[in-house]
Amino acid sequence: MKTIKTLLIANRGEIARRIMRTARTMGIRCVAIYEDEDAGSLYVREADVASRLANGFLDQADILRIAAEHRVDAIHPGYGFLSENAEFVAKVEKQGTIFIGPSSAAMKRMGEKTSARAEAKAARVPLLPGEEIEDATKLSEKERTALVERIGLPVVLKAAAGGGGKAQAIIHNMAEAQEAFEKVIREAARLYNSKSLVVERYLVKARHVEVQVLGNAAKKNFSLFDRDCSAQRNNQKIIEEAPAPNLPPNVRAELHASAVRLADHVGYSNAGTMEYLFDPIRNECYFLEMNTRLQVEHTVTEMVTGLDLVREQILIAAGGETEYASVSVTGHAIQARICAEKSDGTYQPSTGIIETYVEPEGVRIDTGISQGSEVSGKYDNMLAKVIVHRPTRDEAINLLAQKLAEYMINGIHTNIPLLIQLLKDPRFGEVSHYTRYLQSEFEPPRYDSDTAAALAAIMLYEEERRAGLARYGTLADFTNTPQAAR
Known part of the structure; x- marks a missing residue:
């Protein structure tokens, strides 16, 4: 070691x-x-x-x-x-x-979508129909049109490099094709200095599921089970959970097996995530990409397995050959990403000084801010992650909504109202939401964060009053003034 x-x-x-x-x-x-x-x-x-x-x-x-x-x-x-x-x-x-993290060789094989598709094919992992374009700037308009027609509408264009939903566009009809190509080519060059694109068949109502893999220093890989990250806005995740709900047992088993098969195939070591699109109509999963790093949502896997993934990463990098076959899942965990943005569906970023900051008690909070912190537009606008773990999914949903309502962040807009409304949405509860649900069908809150805080507190009071747990004697005792953390 x-x-x-x-x-x-x-x-x-x-x-x-x-x-x-x-x-x-x-x-x-x-x-x-x-x-x-x-x-x-x-x-x-x-x-x-x-x-x-x-x-x-x-x-x-x-x-x-x-x-x-x-x-x-x-x-x-x-x-x-x-x-x-x-x-x-x-x-x-x-x-x-x-x-x-992984070696540079393994990262090179799986870090770009074009090479990752080739490796997935070699490892017999299901792929959506699609093609990899090494230099998209050389495609004529006629060649672009022919490419889309070969794959069949709708299609998604993605930069081969990078991730996080950036440098992507969906083409629903041929009239959108040229503009979409220009947009993605431009963003791929700006963000990743890359000319390579992947063009794939687009599943309209797919769920995003993924498998956490962990390969030891001997390059023996293990599945640490699955997550669902279908609740997204602008191709970026806002609620993640583990394990992925409502997956048929045979689909779940093949997900885990294919993820390990692919990781072993490329000689992977350390933490990584295989991402898939799940078609709930056909009950089929298709490989999307691999993230050759620790994920933002690694937290929910930690909660249900009891592992500290950062600790395991460090031990593996030092030469550790621990095997993880005996790790099991307990309960259900959900994470919400609190972002500095409006909740009205525009997702307009919000900047300023955090005037009031009070965290809820009794749950895991991962954050880098405190009262007095300045939020600028220079970095990603995620402020904090709230992670809950309960015996059942319904209990986890209810607890997360409650803790979000207790979270006090004043001075900027946050997406807390939207997160609470999404958690209370019947479609989320029954797992019939999908990656573009927020853009297509979800009705966002029509009030600001301050109003939401007051409404959420009143709702919380009513729930606790009915359960005999109210912390206020009457509504007259309630104030929206910041209180000391309990």
């Missing part, structure tokens, strides 16, 4: 704090990196040492310089930024530093 005494966390915010929390329990010293906007952030203050970045989180040379300067043993990338950049991982390896 290799020794990891000092760890550089090449990320910020809640995931930097999450990694730091586990590292401390393992006696590992943590080095944080930051830009000027984050100088006073929680993760910077909590690190053992913090070093300022000259040009941001994508400056590979600067991060490697800081790693050498502090003589770190390992680098954890978190998610986003350089977490799936095989070129960066190769440089880390060349420098003689441990990368907490």
Whole structure:
């Protein structure tokens, strides 16, 4: 086993704090990196040492310089930024530093959608009809049209690199084709410096399901079960749960088997996620892509398995060969992502100073903000994650809605009203929602966050009163003034 005494966390915010929390329990010293906007952030203050970045989180040379300067043993990338950049991982390896994640070779094979489709096909993993285009800028309008016609409408265009729903477009009719190609080609170049696209058949009412895999240092992979991430807005997840509800047993078994088969095929090691689209009409799953990193929603898998995935990542990177075949699932976990944006269906980002910040008690909160934090438009607008774990899905849904209603964030708009309304939506409860449900059928709240907080508190009071648990004697005792955390 290799020794990891000092760890550089090449990320910020809640995931930097999450990694730091586990590292401390393992006696590992943590080095944080930051830009000027984050100088006073929680993760910077909590690190053992913090070093300022000259040009941001994508400056590979600067991060490697800081790693050498502090003589770190390992680098954890978190998610986003350089977490799936095989070129960066190769440089880390060349420098003689441990990368907490897969090898650069495995990442290169699975990190781009074009190569991942080829590997999935070789591993006998079901794929949607589609084609990979190495240089989409060379396609003429006539060739674009022919490509869409070969696959059959509707189709989805996706940048081969990256993820998180970015650089994507859906073509419902041929009149949209040229504009969609131009948009995705432009965004792929801007975001990923890539010309490669994947064009696939689009399932109109599909669910997004995924399998958490964990490969030990001997490159033996295990399934840590499944998650459902169908509740999305603008192709980005906002509610995730484990295990995935209402999956036929044979579909679930094949999901796990195909995920492990593909991970073993590419010699994968460490944490990764195989994403699939599930067609509930045909009861079939199709491979979508692999995320060669820790997922934002790794939390729900931790809750139902009892594992600390960051700890396992570090142990595996150090040479650990633990086998995970005996891990089982207990109960149901759901996570909601609180984002700085309007809840009215426009998803307009919100910026400003957090004037009031009070977390609910009794549940897991992963966040990088506190009272007085400034929310800018420079980074992803996720503020916090609320994670609950209960014996049943219905209990988990109810508890999450209650805790979201208790969460107090004032000074900016948040999507808390939308999250509560979605959790209470019958379609979510019966698992008949799908990846584009919010855009197509869901009716978003028509009131702002402050009104929502008051309404939610009243609803919570009524529920507790009926159960004999009300914390207020009468509604006259209720105030919307921030209270000390209970």
